[in-house]
Amino acid sequence: MxxxxxxxxxxxxxxxxxxxxxxxxxxxxxxxxxxxxxxxFSLEKSFLRNIRIGLSQPKALVLNYWNGFRKFYYSPGKFFTIASLFLVLHYSIANDFLGTVVTGDISSQFIILLSNILLLTFSSFLLYIQFKKNFFEHLILNIYNVSLWIIVFFPISVILSLTVNNNSIEGCFSTPFHILIIIWNSKAFELTKLKRFLFVTINLLMLYGTLFFLVYMLG
Structure with missing residues (x-):
């Protein structure tokens, strides 16, 4: 042939x-x-392998992309696409993700996803400004990590949606979800354990402070 x-x-x-x-x-x-x-899913490059590397070596994925290398690991766009597909699948099963109820059509899930990414990008950009990464580099960082943890928490959220009829119980998983994203964001930078703890704490306060302010203003 x-x-x-x-x-x-x-x-x-x-x-x-x-x-x-x-x-x-x-x-x-x-x-x-x-x-x-x-x-x-580019199975020839192994979906599970990329997830494993994202979980065990988050810095490897982000730095590789920041430094201009492409094609070996999944791109942030591919992670985002897979996370979006998982949300579409979740929406066909239940109308909430980790206790956050989605009303309206499926586009509401993408608005929540994009809002999470943008809020986390702004907070990490301000917090880690000393490392001189621009806004778009922080955007890449958060697309990777938000998408990664959506994929990981997807089966947890589905199981809870099918077995628990209490959104407050599901909502208890929302805080660990955001904590893990923020911890993984910090792993992209060289920090001592004490500084990492302080940066993660401040980042959480910034994120939830902004969310409460938005809820108060919109309410």
């Missing part, structure tokens, strides 16, 4: 010259769904 791109002979599944993948089978429902799923 000749490669359709460079016309070299293909022995196996990959062209030895240009690297194009060759499947060699007709399209059916299985291949269609498999290709669609693979294009979203």
């Amino acid at each position: 000749k490669c359709s791109v460079c016309l070299s002979e293909i022995n196996g599944k990959y062209c030895s010259k240009c690297g194009q993948y060759y499947k060699g089978e007709r399209i059916n429902l299985t291949t269609f769904l498999g290709d669609l799923f693979e294009s979203i």
Whole structure:
């Protein structure tokens, strides 16, 4: 079989010259769904591996992207896309995420997601200003971490939505959700344990102070 791109002979599944993948089978429902799923989650780079690295080495993902390297790890956009798909799936099961009830259509979930990312971006930008990262670099940091923890908390929220009829109980998981995001944000910077504790505490106060102020003003 000749490669359709460079016309070299293909022995196996990959062209030895240009690297194009060759499947060699007709399209059916299985291949269609498999290709669609693979294009979203890039299974060749391992969805679970990227989640594991995000959890165990959050600095690796962020610094890699900050320093201009691409394609090896998931991009922040891909993390955001996967988190959004998880929220869509969650919305089909229940209308709340960790006790935050979503009224209206599904777009409300994305408004909440974007609001969380923007609030956390502003707070981390102000708090870590001494590290001279611009607003968009902080935006990348928070897209990674908010999306990561949405993916992790998705099964927890679904289980609670199906088994617990009390939003206040589900809401108890909202604070750990934000604490973990803020801790993971701090891991992108070189800090002593004491400074990390202080920065995380201040960041939490900034976030919840802003949220309470917005709720008071809108209420």
